[in-house]
Amino acid sequence: MVNYPIKKKASTERVSTSANRGMNFELMINQTNDFYLNNDIAIIYKKPIPIQIVGVDYQRRSAAKITEAYYKLPSTTDYNGIYKGRYIDFEAKETKSKTSFPIKNIHEHQVIHLKRVKEHGAISFIIVYFSALGKIFLLETEYVVRFFERSKTGKKSITIEEFEEFAYLIKEGYTKPVDYLEIVEREFI
Amino acid sequence: MVNYPIKKKASTERVSTSANRGMNFELMINQTNDFYLNNDIAIIYKKPIPIQIVGVDYQRRSAAKITEAYYKLPSTTDYNGIYKGRYIDFEAKETKSKTSFPIKNIHEHQVIHLKRVKEHGAISFIIVYFSALGKIFLLETEYVVRFFERSKTGKKSITIEEFEEFAYLIKEGYTKPVDYLEIVEREFI
Numbered sequence A, B: 001m002v003n004y005p006i007k008k009k010a011s012t013e014r015v016s017t018s019a020n021r022g023m024n025f026e027l028m029i030n031q032t033n034d035f036y037l038n039n040d041i042a043i044i045y046k047k048p049i050p051i052q053i054v055g056v057d058y059q060r061r062s063a064a065k066i067t068e069a070y071y072k073l074p075s076t077t078d079y080n081g082i083y084k085g086r087y088i089d090f091e092a093k094e095t096k097s098k099t100s101f102p103i104k105n106i107h108e109h110q111v112i113h114l115k116r117v118k119e120h121g122a123i124s125f126i127i128v129y130f131s132a133l134g135k136i137f138l139l140e141t142e143y144v145v146r147f148f149e150r151s152k153t154g155k156k157s158i159t160i161e162e163f164e165e166f167a168y169l170i171k172e173g174y175t176k177p178v179d180y181l182e183i184v185e186r187e188f189i
Helices: A025-038 A108-119 A141-153 A160-166 A180-188 B025-038 B108-119 B141-153 B160-166 B180-188
Strands: A043-046 A051-057 A065-071 A079-083 A086-095 A100-102 A123-130 A135-140 A157-159 B043-046 B051-057 B065-071 B079-083 B086-095 B100-102 B123-130 B135-140 B157-159
Touching (some): A025 A043, A025 A079, A025 A086, A025 A123, A043 B108, A079 B079, A086 A100, A086 A108, A086 A180, A086 B086, A108 A123, A108 A141, A108 B043, A123 A141, A123 A160, A135 A141, A157 A160, B025 B079, B025 B086, B025 B123, B086 B100, B086 B108, B086 B180, B108 B123, B108 B141, B123 B141, B123 B180, B135 B141, B135 B160, B135 B180, B157 B160
Parallel strands (some): A086 A123, B086 B123
Antiparallel strands (some): A043 A079, A051 A065, A065 B065, A079 A086, A100 A157, A123 A135, B043 B079, B051 B065, B079 B086, B100 B157
């Protein structure tokens, strides 16, 4: 068996600043998922980044070294798992804008995926972090699809006012920096 | 936005030989999942291989080239998704042995993961392909855990007789080379 080199998981790092605003958003979500996992609340993981491997060096017996690889477009969303028997599926994005979230940050096949799993009984949504405002929103797939369709002929972004109206504001916290399951529990279960 | 080079997905390839035995097992599962997806039966994907990226060359503007990366141990199983509102999670393995499947092919954290998601309401299992016998079995997590525990003090493998007794034989087919949802539908829904 190959001895894979194992890196210390970034998601196990803890942050002790007085706010989460400077924290990497992916890390915030991973830390939340770690909390859910460690407290047996939900089993939700980030999928690895899809890579096309072209060259591998097997010279060192202990660890194969990938020498040439490229990023691939993901077919699905970044996160999925299970909570109280329900399949959970979402994509998380960050924007520095204070006024709107550009739709092009979500790929069409991701919107299709969110819609598909919802039709099969999933709870699916996107989470958008307005880092300059310190606000995190959960927007249900129904609205993601609606705004995506609108972007084909009209406005190419979802305004902050639209998030305030159609999305749910996620509470920030220390142990659960992005406690999206609080919304899921309250609104979708 | 980066233009990721997109490779033609291996999973869309079709095989026209008179049997599936020479076919790569991962390809067989992916082809089955493609069938489920295209026929709106289930949304189940293989997760990308987890990679730790160390070096990236950004010289070519059109495509970042990863120049140094290593395989990481997966935290979870390879496949998950949704079928009829149920969260599905499994690991798939192949063995050339005609007599038994070595337990060491499944990592302990994968067994823990299968057990966890089952406790949260998932349908979880392993699929084992005895390529020399042309037989594919679905073994529920309950038995995976049992045989895994046994391997700590006793027998380090699951015998073919044990698969015949405790697992379900999966029918092979052309459009669905590994029709595991037929078992799921009949036994677990």
